[in-house]
Amino acid sequence: MAALTEVQAKSAPIISRIENEAVRIGALKLVERCYNRGVEIRITQGLRTIEEQNSLYAQGRTIFTGPIVTNARGGQSYHNFSLAIDFVLIRGGYDMKYDGDCDGIADWVEVVTEAKALGFAWGGDWKSFKDNPHFEMTFGLSLADLRAGKRPTSTQILKAVSKMNALEEKEAQGMSVELEKKFYEFKKATEAQLKAQEEDIKALKKRAAMPEWADDLLSEMKLRKLITTSNDKGYEFSTMAQMLKNSGLLSEAFLKHAADINAKGSKGI
Ligand SMILES: [Zn+2]
Known part of the structure; x- marks a missing residue:
């Protein structure tokens, strides 16, 4: 595996452009959490400005260079409001069945699991059009709301960030409980061993001593x-x-x- 910093560097230019703090922190955490379970990902899309979205929409339509890549015009994608990210597997690409870390769970599924835990909704859950590399945080706002100028409140963003931090605190706590359990098991085993040795020594002493009879x-x-x-x-x-x-x-x-x-x-x- 590449070093975490190398993997992070591949997504840094995209992530740094994400304006929404919760989505930006979520994207950073997603890269790191996936890495920690053996899956390297790259964030391929974050913020796409309305102008960028419009020129992307033109591709394959009014601009005949390359195929059609999106059905969304400017303002019709959560990416335009800095509320969405797309990813790709660094090894495995868009193969949703690829299991690079050989843990029996497709890497794609691991990424989706981590993203959902962080509070993202997954494009693969959509009924009409599945967008498998896509995650978003909508904060209950529709695209119409966003086009009308509504934005997530700072309270909503703070709440989303706290939820992500709480998740990691809970995991850290779980880990220390696990460690404590292991320590007690070890202590118990050591004590039992010491007691058995004491019994042996007692028996040996008894054999060495003169019986009264x-x-x-x-x-x-x-x-x-x-x-x-x-x-x-x-x-x-x-x-x-x-x-x-x-x-x-x-x-x-x-x-x-x-x-x-x-x-x-x-x-x-
Ligand atoms: Zn997307």
Whole structure:
């Protein structure tokens, strides 16, 4: 992907000419938000003055250079009042099915989703003539209202901008909630791990400690010189001693027998 600033630069000349603040901010945010989800767009149209619209209307009609590109004369398009923008996918062009970021959602649909979230109406929703690359903010004003000189009020514009900012604040909040959740999950997992390690250590300590029941047994074995090492501590050691005793190998008879064999010379038992 190109850098965001490069993508922004492609739309800057058009966006900077948009007089309506909400539409201008909306266009800037749209480029950035689409970029953040892997879709690069260029704003191809913003403000089109009535003169520009008239000469565009003449194209293919009174001026026979190129095809007819619009059905709107000057004053018949929201572009003429700085209330509309058009876009194109930098990769994918006007292919509405193109999925350049391979997320299973057509890039075009992603752009439409973002634009609507920002408060734009989409030309693709129109019943009679669908204008798929077109978004507008009408502020409840018809083209007739606008031709008559009505304009969105500063309160309306401020409200539209606040709505866009609130959307991003809400998203930022959602993100911090998500982060907090992840942190608690991590903390919980770490605590569980620490507790398991503590249990292991406890078990190990228990195995290393001398059990009380082994005291007499070990004293007896030392007395008989069956234990000659000073390394005679621990649960394992005590268990071995107990096994030895249980097997009968510590009986008087056996020990005597063993002593006799040793006295004759160690020829084996
Ligand atoms: Zn348009």
